[in-house]
Amino acid sequence: MYELKTKENDSSVIEFIENVDSPKKREDAYKLLDIFTETTGCQAKMWGPSIIGFGSYHYKYESGHEGDAPLVGFSPRKAKISLYFATGDTKREELLKDFGKHTTGKACVYINKVADIDVDVLKALIHQSVAFLRETYPNQ
Template identity: 55%
Template sequence: MAKNKTTATDKDVLEFINEFADTEKKRKDSLELLAFFNELTGFEAKIWGPSIIGFGTYHYRYASGHEGDAPLVGFSPRKSALSLYVFTGLEEHAHLLRDLGKFKMGKACIYVKKLEDVDLRQLAILVKATINYLQATYGKNQH
């Protein structure tokens, strides 16, 4: 079984943001997201893999036997956009995206050019729903 590449590290989150965010605007948005997620989730931010800032963890196990740990929610200040890892990708949660604002979708990742493009109240609803779903599905043994 292949080892997961995206695991929690001991990298300093603020240092990571200052080094990884390629513009002052992306640094500012990242620091705002950091405070937003810290307050909303109550979990300490950790760097996962080379470039994801994650909050909380859950342990998953797929029918294939593949298993591992992942952050409940998170984000990354990538070059092209802020990547928000806050959506389950499930059809029954699609309505939570309706009033979010201006974004593009990946499979279960939301891409935002700048933080002002999204409604933070709606983002908070989306984040809470995702955490609730993951905890109900995989258990509340996160840390």
């Protein structure tokens, strides 16, 4: 049976941010912490060793694979800051057009710094992701 590595845990979010090497990334992590907390109304929790997540949902795929994941989150990584939003939502792509300087991976949106993005669009992405996941996985 596959075991999920990224689980909610009791590690300190503040301690994690304080251990971010770059002072600029640390500052951005605190800005993102405030934005995500205010926008979701959820308390920040560590997911795995390096993801700061907000809220949670339980998913179950047709394949039978299931687990828990944060509704939204971010991680101040060495190269870029990873932002985690719901995938599979067409509104996400529309919002990203006005987001500012970013790149996308399969599930993540990557930014260099908060100053590169439109914070109002970030808040809209957070709201959209939470609404999409709550609609898709309603039994939370």
